[in-house]
Each structure stands twice: as C-alpha cells, then as structure tokens.
Amino acid sequence: MTELRDTRKIRIISRTAVFVIALVMAIYGLTGCAKSKKDNGKIKIVCSIFPEYDWIREIIKGNEDNFDVTMLMANGADLHNFQPTADDIMRISDADIFIYVGGESDKWVADALKEAKNKNMIVMNLMDVLGDRLREEELVEGMEGEEEEEDEEEEEGPEYDEHVWLSVKNAEIFVKAIEERIASLDKNETRVKKYKENADNYIAKLDELDKKYEAAVEGALFDTVVFGDRFPFRYLVDDYNLNYYAAFIGCSAETEASFKTVTFLAEKVDKLGIDSVMVIETSDQKIAKTIIDNTKTKDQKILVLDSMQAVTAKEANSGKNYYDIMEDNLNILVDALN
Numbered sequence: 001m002t003e004l005r006d007t008r009k010i011r012i013i014s015r016t017a018v019f020v021i022a023l024v025m026a027i028y029g030l031t032g033c034a035k036s037k038k039d040n041g042k043i044k045i046v047c048s049i050f051p052e053y054d055w056i057r058e059i060i061k062g063n064e065d066n067f068d069v070t071m072l073m074a075n076g077a078d079l080h081n082f083q084p085t086a087d088d089i090m091r092i093s094d095a096d097i098f099i100y101v102g103g104e105s106d107k108w109v110a111d112a113l114k115e116a117k118n119k120n121m122i123v124m125n126l127m128d129v130l131g132d133r134l135r136e137e138e139l140v141e142g143m144e145g146e147e148e149e150e151d152e153e154e155e156e157g158p159e160y161d162e163h164v165w166l167s168v169k170n171a172e173i174f175v176k177a178i179e180e181r182i183a184s185l186d187k188n189e190t191r192v193k194k195y196k197e198n199a200d201n202y203i204a205k206l207d208e209l210d211k212k213y214e215a216a217v218e219g220a221l222f223d224t225v226v227f228g229d230r231f232p233f234r235y236l237v238d239d240y241n242l243n244y245y246a247a248f249i250g251c252s253a254e255t256e257a258s259f260k261t262v263t264f265l266a267e268k269v270d271k272l273g274i275d276s277v278m279v280i281e282t283s284d285q286k287i288a289k290t291i292i293d294n295t296k297t298k299d300q301k302i303l304v305l306d307s308m309q310a311v312t313a314k315e316a317n318s319g320k321n322y323y324d325i326m327e328d329n330l331n332i333l334v335d336a337l338n
Contacts, residue, residue: 042068043185046091047099048082048106049073050311051165052126052178054322056099058202059179063191070095074313078282079162080105080251084112093117096185099178102127103162104251122181126164129177133170135161135234137249142264144248144257163250166307167235168210168326172203205323213240213330220337226269228257228288229279232307236329242337247287257287266294275300276336280307303336305329 043066047053053071060067070091073082079101084092092098094117100106102125113123127134136158139145164170179199183192217223217240224243227233231246245268247257269277269291277288277300285302292300306325 040068042066043097043182044068044070044091044095045097045099045182046070046072046095048101049079049165050308050316051171051322052099052174053313053316055171055175055178055202056182057321059175059182059195059199061198062194066186066191071313071316076310076312076315078309084108088112089115095121097122097124097181099124099126101125101162101164104159105162122185124177124181126174127160127162129174130164130170133173133235134164135238137161137251138234139249140245142245142261142268144254144261145252159251161232161234161250163232163307164235165322166233167239168206168213169239170235171322171326172206172210175199175203175206202323209323209327209330210239212327213333216330216334217242217337220334222272222274222337224268224272224274225333225336226265226272226274226277226291227279228265228277228285228291228302229283230254232280232309233305257290262287262290263294265291269295269300270297274336276303277301278303278305278332278336280305280309282307282310303332305332 045056045067047056047070050071050073053069056067056069057064060069072084072088072091073079077083082105089112092112093115096118098113098121100109102109113121137160165174176199179195183195186192186195223241224245225237227244227246229246230248230250230252231244232250233244234250236242237244245265247261247265248254265277277291279285279288279302281304283304288302292298292302306329308322308325311320
C-alpha cells in the first residue's frame with residue numbers, strides 16, 4: 001500500500017515539474033508572439049480527450065469551416081499521465097471554449113486557466129455538468145489498494161470517478177451541454193439551428209444504443225463481469241445494474257496484482273461459472289492470463305472493452321468514433337454476460 005502511495009506522489013511531483021516548465025514557456029510564447037497572432041474568425045474549441053472531440057465533430061457537422069478544434073491528447077496519451085506542453089497552454093489561453101473532464105488528473109487545468117488571454121472563455125468541466133450522476137471511486141471486495149484508499153479517503157475526502165464518458169446516458173447529457181455552449185457563441189441563426197439539429201439527431205442515436213444495452217443486459221445469462229485490470233467502467237455497470245470484480249480502481253497506477261487478488265478473482269470466475277476475464281484496450285493481459293491459470297478449467301477467454309483512453313487524433317480523423325466504440329463494447333459485453 002505504501003508503494004501505491006509513493007507511486008502517486010512521484011507522479012504528482014513529475015506533473016508539477018513538467019507543468020512549471022511548460023507554464024514558463026507558455027508565458028514566454030504569449031508575450032513574444034501575441035502582437036503578431038492573427039485571428040482567423042473561427043470559433044476556437046480546445047478539448048482534452050477523444051470523446052469530447054468526437055461529440056464536437058457531431059455537433060458542428062456541416063459547419064466545420066467555422067471552427068478550429070484541438071484535442072490535447074492527440075497522441076493517445078492517457079488522461080492520468082497527461083502533461084500539458086507550452087503549445088497546449090497557449091492553445092487553451094485564447095480558446096473560446098475549453099472542455100475537460102475535471103477530475104483528479106486535471107489538477108493542472110486551474111493554473112493553465114490563470115494565464116488565459118481570453119477572459120470570456122467558456123470553460124466546461126464535464127464532472128460539474130454531470131451533477132448528481134457523478135459517482136465516487138469504489139473499492140469492491142478483493143480489489144488491490146483497499147486499505148490505502150480508505151486511509152486517503154478519510155484524510156482528503158472522497159474522490160470521484162473520472163471516467164464519465166463511459167456511459168451512453170452521460171454522453172447524451174454532455175452532447176446537449178456542448179451544443180448549447182457552441183450555439184451561445186454564434187450569431188448566425190441558420191448555423192445555430194443546425195447545431196441543435198445535429199445534436200438532437202445524435203442524442204436520439206445514443207438513446208437507441210442505450211436501449212440496446214438495457215435489452216442486452218436484461219436478457220443476459222449473467223449479471224457480473226470480472227476484470228483482470230483497472231476498472232474505468234463504473235458508470236457503465238451502474239447504468240445497467242451490473243456487478244463487477246476487478247484488480248484495481250480505474251485510476252490506479254498499479255500494474256502488478258498480488259497473489260491474494262489473483263486467487264480471489266479466479267475463485268469468483270469459478271464460483272460464478274463465467275467463461276471470460278475482461279481487460280481494457282491498453283492492457284498487456286498478464287494479470288488476466290494469471291487469473292485464468294488459477295481457475296479450475298483454465299480455459300476462459302480474454303475480452304477487451306475499449307475505454308477510449310488511447311485514441312489518437314490520427315485514428316479519430318481516420319473514422320474512429322465514440323458511437324462505434326460504444327456499440328462494439330456492447331457486443332463484447334453481450335459475449336461476457338452469456
């Protein structure tokens with residue numbers, strides 16, 4: 001447990017050091033080129049992660065030429081390890097709209113916004129938008145780090161689960177909120193109507209997908225999944241009243257599970273009679289394989305759910321999108337529950 005705390009402290013210190021360097025560079029860049037910067041008249045939107053970027057694309061469809069949209073984690077950087085560069089801070093500084101998740105991993109945002117040139121910037125924190133649908137990080141039975149997390153919670157108060165995009169129901173809320181903020185900056189009534197039309201159509205599509213999830217879970221053989229990995233799908237399982245067991249919480253920096261955790265999860269697989277162990281897309285699958293090796297039959301399959309934490313701008317611009325990923329996740333979930 002001390003090792004987990006030390007890992008987090010090192011990560012925080014590293015982030016702080018990189019941010020200070022980036023901030024100094026950003027301030028230098030802003031003072032050095034502010035006068036020569038030419039406004040192209042476009043609405044500038046900066047967002048942190050891929051799902052936000054894709055929702056924006058859906059809303060502005062047909063009017064893309066009026067926007068300059070930047071995804072900060074364009075190289076597939078994980079939200080939990082992201083370090084803003086000087087260029088990132090400069091982009092945020094003169095953005096018209098800045099959208100970010102708002103959790104523990106986004107502590108750097110407060111300092112970045114202090115340097116904003118655009119004092120009228122619309123800042124959108126997804127976790128704030130979510131309101132009473134926000135969920136605390138949860139330590140379920142058998143999960144690594146339980147004692148450490150309980151101690152930290154007593155000292156610092158609860159931490160909320162950052163992975164708010166992994167819920168189709170949440171996505172509907174976010175799309176509507178983003179559309180309203182974009183519309184508030186555009187005086188062209190035709191374009192504003194188009195934003196709303198696009199958002200309404202996309203929300204209807206998401207709603208249909210939500211209903212497919214509900215039907216699939218209702219007709220499933222099992223109601224529990226086992227993850228040999230960190231677990232960022234709290235919002236997804238809560239939406240459909242599913243149970244889960246996992247090696248780590250969604251934001252854990254751990255990569256090795258104890259023998260106690262592995263055997264606990266293997267015993268759950270045996271007891272429940274399920275034929276799969278699940279992981280996220282960035283997993284090396286070692287823990288899942290070890291869990292399977294410790295079951296009675298040793299023949300379970302490994303299934304991958306995509307948490308969208310490693311999608312690059314290149315992949316996004318080549319056709320990868322939020323809806324298709326969540327639809328694929330539904331198909332994987334159906335396999336896991338039957």
